[in-house]
Amino acid sequence: MTTQKAGSVVFENIRKNYGAVTVIPDLSFTIEPGTLVTLLGPSGCGKTTTLRMLAGLEHPSAGRVFIGGKDVTMLPANERDVSMVFQSYALFPHMNSLDNVAYGLEASGLSRKEAREKAEDGLSLVGLAGMGHRLPAELSGGQQQRVAVARALVLEPQVLLLDEPLSNLDARLRRKVRTDIRELQQRLGFTAVYVTHDQDEALAVSDRIIVMKEGRIAQAGAPRELYEMPASSFIADFMGEANVIACEVIDVAGGEARVRIGKLEQRVPARNARPGAASLAVRPGSITVAEGQGTGLAGRVLHSAYLGGHVEYEMETEVGTLFIVDHAVDRTLPAGADATLGFKTRGIALIEH
Missing domain, CATH: 2.40.50.140 (Nucleic acid-binding proteins)
Structure with a gap:
């Protein structure tokens, strides 16, 4: 897997309305290539809506979204160079781990042989070499999450999106998997946007944290800065x-x-x-x-x-x-x-x- 495709993310004066209700009034931020930035905040603060607009699952009511310098504001999800790791893992229960990881590669046009070779590399990358034959039901929660991460990474996206990726794991496993994700991101150098409401998780994995409140940025900065020098x-x-x-x-x-x-x-x-x-x-x-x-x-x-x-x-x-x-x-x-x-x-x- 290469790391040269790591892309920047820019939100430029983004507004999001649902009918007469404005959930994101005016949001602007930049994420540098090769960094892991966490969107953090309480329920209803707008962080998941922001991630969905980046993924192309929602479109802004105003403003522009750029990925790797390209304006993707109105592009559908399948035309954006991003991959998403969902809270629910979203693995196919009837497919083994190898086929789950290879699925997106085959759908993008690779031959079955090439897709499976890349999928095996992806499983090795996340520490699951030799476990490609197992069904999701035969894996622990942490292993299922790693399969989901491998499936996203093998597509070599400019930006990896992680939506509450550890919320289904118990506390001890959550610490282990968040360490795995951070180590992978630093080793491979991809850009990652991570959504969570867990402060410890955000402090542990992030280069920068954007704390949101009522659709606005309450404060953004390095983990130590936010913890030791809160603005409010x-x-x-x-x-x-x-x-x-x-x-x-x-x-x-x-x-x-x-x-x-x-x-x-x-x-x-x-x-x-x-x-x-x-x-x-x-x-x-x-x-x-x-x-x-x-x-x-x-x-x-x-x-x-x-x-x-x-x-x-x-x-x-x-x-x-x-x-x-x-x-x-x-x-x-x-x-x-x-x-x-x-x-x-x-x-x-x-x-x-």
């Missing part, structure tokens, strides 16, 4: 749990803002902050816990739970109730205990107020 309380909460805390920006200098949280002062990246009222997004693992009263933010334990690798706390403070994940598992503070809280330098960010 919606992003902070959606990309993993976060405590949103009211604070005051005292001053800004050298790219840093000095903020006051209760009686505690902290320096954080400025992010165009100005002095005055603001909000901080603080990850649960970015709060330090010390037993007793000391210099810092005073807290009182409302609830604690030992979970093996960490302790979870709910603590009452002067800036509200905070959820904390503490990896110091040698002790667990009981309900009612006093504690002193501090903040680490990572996982704390100013967000729009």
